[in-house]
Amino acid sequence: MHPRSCKSVPVSRSITACLLVAALAVAGCSGSSSNDAGADRDCITDFDANTDYFPDKSTITDATGLAITYHKSYQVLTVKEPAPGAAPASYVLVRCGAPTPKLDGALADAPQVEVPIRTMYSGSTTHLPAMAALGAADAVTGVSTTDFVSTPQVRSRIDEGKVTQYAEAGVPNVEKVIAGRPDVLVSDGMDDPSYPKLQQAGIDVLADADWLEASPLGRAEWIKFFGALTGHEKAATEVFDGIKRDYNAVAAKVANAPKTNVLLGGIENGTWTMAAGGSYFGRLTRDAGGDYPWAGDRSTGSLRLSIESVIDKQRTADAWILSDMTATSLDAVYKQDDRYRVFTRPAERAWNALKAVNASGGNDYWERGVLRPDLVLGDLSAILHPDLFPDHDFEFYLRLPVQ
Structure with a gap:
């Protein structure tokens, strides 16, 4: 038995x-x-x-x-x-x-x-x-x-x-x-x-x-x-x-660098969805040396914001980290909602976590990225502070081609 x-x-x-x-x-x-x-x-x-x-x-x-x-x-x-x-x-x-x-x-x-x-x-x-x-x-x-x-x-x-x-x-x-x-x-x-x-x-x-x-x-x-x-x-x-040692090393490297104004998220069901400052991605953004108008909101979920308020405060952001898990080009982003075209400056440095998608649609960002936040932080820090990471090999993020 x-x-x-x-x-x-x-x-x-x-x-x-x-x-x-x-x-x-x-x-x-x-x-x-x-x-x-x-x-x-x-x-x-x-x-x-x-x-x-x-x-x-x-x-x-x-x-x-x-x-x-x-x-x-x-x-x-x-x-x-x-x-x-x-x-x-x-x-x-x-x-x-x-x-x-x-x-x-x-x-x-x-x-x-x-x-x-x-x-x-x-x-x-x-x-x-x-x-x-x-x-x-x-x-x-x-x-x-x-x-x-x-x-x-x-x-x-x-x-x-x-x-x-x-x-x-x-x-x-x-x-x-x-x-x-x-x-x-x-x-x-x-x-x-x-x-x-x-x-x-x-x-x-x-x-x-x-x-x-x-x-x-x-x-x-x-x-x-x-x-x-x-x-x-x-x-x-x-x-x-x-993992903790490497995460903290990356965070320390950008700690004294000027903050990069970054646009987060995108339009979903008529409102702009963005990570709150106290959320998982909000903390990653902060530790990567990023800043945005809602970073002080310490709630741990997503914020639902009016599109107009985001346009007003973020149209001149220095970079854009998308949350859309399908868009591999800015053209695909604009086809979803024409109002995205307003964000001409952040679109010059628009990134999406789609580099590690397998043939069946599984995204390693949501798999290995959870265990390895040090690697995610490395990607984000290189996006927001490219001068500090000139030879960075991206694990999860790819840059959307500029139109």
Whole structure:
């Protein structure tokens, strides 16, 4: 009997899981499964209650929505807002080979997941660069949509037929997930009616809500979420520390340079949409040495502004960072709305994050760029201060041809 085929769940859930799997012509609660992927793990063979089985511990410094605590043979991973407006969720990650901990209070009903995991279904492409950076890409056996994946290690697994697409049209296929029997399904930080069904069937659903972080480094630090799942805490810390070091080095390089007046965003549904100063992109812009009239707005979302107010204040901006994810030329921009033609000066230095789009339409800016804000900041700093970065090799941004 495979030790993880029925997982550490209450008996009623375990029986439900096996019945559902059997109904799908899967190997019930015995035999091998896709969970054999990445099965070589350093598990506890002679448990000692006094031994600390997590010698490498993660410390959260920049992420505000993630917490990790350690308890010798298990760790508690807490996501403070697993979906917008949702109550905090905690997951008990038990080192393989250790006995199931008897917990009470808030953790009595928390999912218990044996780690390191061997297989994972991923609800967002933002998870994949982190898994690759940790050397754990082989554990990815399912993704919501294969077309948008850019991470080479996962892309090759897709091409080899080793990765299942489980959410056609964005809707998770419950039967397909249960048939795949991943150790965990990591969500995209949004709620879905399929998740309770999966949990009832013994599939642990964990929320990765990195996108709710307003800080670029805060989002990148969620690599430690995957470090906890895969047993690569040390590597996760080393990768993040390197990203943070490089990010701060770029920010320091432009810190004393004159600010560049930059136009952000574009017209959407009759209004101008622009990143607020306290938002993820607003912070990137500020750290890249950019300034704009609404940079002082410390809200963390997008601003909806009248087109007239933007024309009045920004028609003479020195550069333009578009948010349109399709326009590869100014002509394409003008065809969308003729009022864009007013911005003749910023159009001379108009840039869009479309350099890293794959053949299926997936944009690595929204994938690797989330883990590597240092690279995004490098691009933005080179756009706003080309004199300081004369030989910069752009990762994500391309300049729109001047008409």
